Amino acid sequence: MKINFTTVLLLLCVLGVCNFGYAQKEALDRAHANYENFQFVESQKTYLNLVEQGYASEEIFTKLGNTYYFNAQYQDATTWYNRLFELNAEVKPLILLRYSQALKATGDSIKAKKMYNAYIAKTNTSTFSKKAVDYLELVKKNSGRYQLQPLEAVYDINNISYGHTKLGNKLIYASTKTINSFSNTKSAWDGLGFLSLFEIPLNAENIAVGKPKKMRGRLNSKFHDSSPVYTKDGNTVYFTRNNNTSKNKENTQNLKIYRAQRKGKTWQKPEELKFNSDFYSSAHPALSPDEERLYFASNRPGGFGESDIYLVRIAEDGSLSAPLNLGPEVNTEGKETFPFVSKNNALYFSSDGHFGLGGLDVFYVEIDEENESFGQLFNVGAPVNSYADDFAFGIDSATKRGFVSSNRSKREGVFVYDNIYSFLETTPIIDVYKAEINGFVTNLQASEPIKGATITFTDTEGEKHTVKTNEDGFFSSDINRFKEYTIRASHDLYDIDEKTSESRLDVQRINFQLQKNKEKIISGADLAKVLNIPNIYFDFDKSKIRPDAKVELSKIIAAFNLYPQLKLNIRSHTDSRGNDSYNKALSERRALSIFNYLVSKGVDKNRLKYEGLGESELINSCSNGVKCSEANHQKNRRAEFVIWN
Template identity: 35%
Template sequence: MRTLSKYIVIILVSCFTASFSQTGKIQSVKDDYRDFAYVKTSEVLLEVANKGYRSVELLQQLANSFYFRNEMDEAARWYGELIALEEVVDPEYYFRYALALKGIQDYENSDKWMAKFNELKPDDLRGKAFKSKEDYKATIEDLSRDDIELENVDFNTEYSDFGITEYENSLVFASARGGGRKYRWNEQPYLDLYSVEKTSQGYGEVKALEGKINTKYHESSAVFSPNGKYIFFTRNNYYKLKYNEDDDGINRLQLYRATLSEDGTWDEIHKVHFNSEAYSVAHPVLNLTGSRLYFASDMPGTFGQSDIFVVDVNDDGTLGTPENLGPSINTEGQESFPFINTNGDLYYSSNGYPGLGGFDVFISEELDKKVSEGSSRNFPIENVGKPVNSEADDFAYYENLVTKRVYFSSNREGGKGSDDIYTFEIPECEQYVFGTVSDKDSGELIPGATVRLYDAEGTEIEQLIVGDDAAYKFSLDCEREYLIRGEKGDYIAYETRFSTPKKNQELLLKLFLAKDMQAIGPCDDLAKILDIPIIYFDFDKSNIRYDAEIELQKVIAVLNKYPTMTIDIKSHTDCRGLASYNERLSERRAQSTKQYLIDNGIDSGRLVAEGYGESQLVNDCGCEGESSSACSEEEHQLNRRSEFIITSIKGERCNEN
């Protein structure tokens, strides 16, 4: 039983050589705070951007600020500026840009950027795609389910039984139980199609399918049209009592279509037009609407020993021209037994991708939808994991998403025959996301914050206002993509995107919000308030670089807003190098920074600039003794900083020495 049954050898081997609904508003400063000075980060960003200064981070934050307030005209403007930088950005920004354009009825350009988003987004679905060969075992283990209990169905026999499909209230499958002439490869009878009724107690009596479908040769792998009028099935190349072989004496597999007669039997057997004596065509399955049929074949254009193909189904049951699903589904090995569930997901068996052994079952989500849309043949796949897959051959996967019942076939150890049918009920999957909302700087909880949950398309699903414990919790669906956002008043909204697995999970996501509006006063450092990193200069130079200009424009925006504000510009170095050199270099850089502010309209009388070299280190990374050698580059970096200390504002002075 650990080797592929001879029936499957014949069948597989010898025959196959949104837009977000956020409508928040900017809250005005409360009366209680009217005597304090504040910096609103979004206003500073807008002022800097309006002056023509651009960076990816600045434009992302600015565009998002309008997008979250549903001001799509401004959002479209700044997302457009972001894209125009031609820098690498998260594909999510293409999505938002498209929706912002749609919000101003620019549908042509919206479609353009939505297409770009669709092109880039599959690259982000690595968690649902087939993993690299180096870690495939760990990946399969992660995808496996320990909450599934397999059942070997009662109607299995000592012979080969496989390939379930549903028809009305019955299961239809292939079996060698029928007696009669035996197949010489395994000394078992030839396969026929059988049906068994589902009952409240389990299963009824197994009966051969009525009509003209079964013959003295192999029949297997049936599928019924949605209206119940047609059945497609696999048979040896045996038609009108004639047994046909190719030039090498091999009898290939072919697809046939039968029609339901008035007496409830299947007759009017017809070959599909692309059958051939030179190659095999087998294992048909229809999509939900019956508009497309998927099958396996080694016809010309096949990448390996057998591939998965798709063909359109005409209203009269005839078929169009087959197309290969391409190299992301097919390999140089064998791919067979396709199945399309009602969601359009493709399940199929392959031995061409790393697996647990023999044939494993793989899934490509929403493949039928992608085929319908005419998208490229780049279909991510992943192994469905244990217990469906094993070290043996696992194939002929079938699931009913309404009844939550799955059937598949395997020749694993412990079965009743050479191939057995197994079944299980899809377990209920419980998913939760929970966490707290806290201040990014202080770590303090933020009661009264709003937490919103969105689906992958940006539609708001649920929202809540957190209580004194600042805690939230949402129930989720499995195998879905979500975005969660925390927001409150004078804070900048924080959001994160995540996907849920197939397994039960409680996901902890803490939301940290940064202040958008911060009180400022004498002795405060604008560099910290505006989150300005070190003002970078080229090595051994003191000229202002473009990336430093963007940061300095934030300082200019604040100085213009508060004309009474004076500041002390302080430039610092780490300890490495001669102390005298560091002092001179930092002095030149401080004066260069001051001059830049003056050149941009700031009165020189409001500015003091001084270089401190290495005299005011913020840690123990001095260069005397052993302390310097013990410090990391990151620790030295903390000492290479720029400060913009407010020395006076609105008549109040800083008394710090």
């Protein structure tokens, strides 16, 4: 009979791949026990050993890529993902995403973009870029939290009035209500009189109990004066004034921030702050609660848009640092202006660059001074915001009362000059981006909870955060409801697993079942259990190594390569059929057969010993004279690999 050697070789390769797949899938599905069970200590090195032996499959390359990806070894990850694509370009969407991120991390932005686009196409998702309908939904969620009404004592549709600063029981605000007593000159900006500082007494509910009065002294000039903010002791004020130091008339239209000190009842001559310029504006100062930071708006060069929010640090001697732009989390290509910082360190400001209801809208963001960062940005909603310009927002964190200015009219859709509105905040702002992902992490084999598992959330921009499971294996985390996350469950003793969340869900449950892959390798332990080897089986009355046993023994060989000090005692067992002395001899032949096979594969014989125990240690009731099925007898025909020193 003529045998085709090529056919035999191909058949052997196919059998090798099938056996490998069987080892992989066994732990996941008992019905396909021959396609699993390659999850054990130092699996990555074992995979590499198998590849060197000629094994090649999508599963091997995927898991190799994943093992490197999980450990942030992105260059190696791209190597194995690339080999995966050479086998099959139609991979799972999650692998596309991981491949894209690995490519991006290694600087291959062009290919990374290609892979990410393929991921988007497969999953029909988009990056975190909300449409107007999404923004409108978010604004709606934070609307209706204020009771708003005009401050009737200063309301005048023919003049500008704005401001929110309270000094004692008085509101200090700016208005064009009367022509400056020093000059009848009108502003070139709007044809009205220049802004001057006024004061009006209010009761505890911010209702006027007196008439407006222009403030006397040096805080008012013949040009614009507005936006004052006072220190807690009331002896220092920062405010906005026209640039009146330039000889160029065009430059006088710019704004500057001044500081004045009070001695007794008299304000001293205001000083111009050093970061001002004749060539751009700085305006609308705001103090942090500790009075160590001064926030302001400016259209100075180097910003993100028309005007940005900046801060300077105030030293104990009153000197100021260089201005620092608050960055793209706050500033846009549009206009950001009129900052205000509440007592609980939240920044409010007006913007037409972030999505709003019309014109300037008021926005809110928490300040994290320690980490020099900000929380999530929110539109404060209607009725504070409207179709018109809404700005100069200020609130007392204790009383929840405050003021906002707007050029809205009492008649919807009609614009007038700016006027002041008082408000009461009835409910706190809602984190409209917040959603929740929770779930349980359990042991795949025993369905027991896994305490202390690390759950890592990674968004599409690569930002990460982690939580731990509790004693019940439960985890919960707040996430951004508009983002998708790759969620990884990991534990030192278990295989890693990853899943992907959905966006735009308020709450979602994602559970994990992890395959145990690591046990303590100690003297007396059975390495077969450590490596999840189901068994080394022999045919009835035979001692020859079966093909399936060779696959399992390759794991033992890999363990010897990984652990140079490892020594094993091969203990062979038989079933009860046949007499005791014969079974004793048969088990010794089987143990010797395994011994010789391992030595033939390069294992030092001095690291091995063997013994045949016959039927002396049965693991079930199938002893002499007991009728049992072939399957139950098979369970006794086994080998153990006991670690010894």
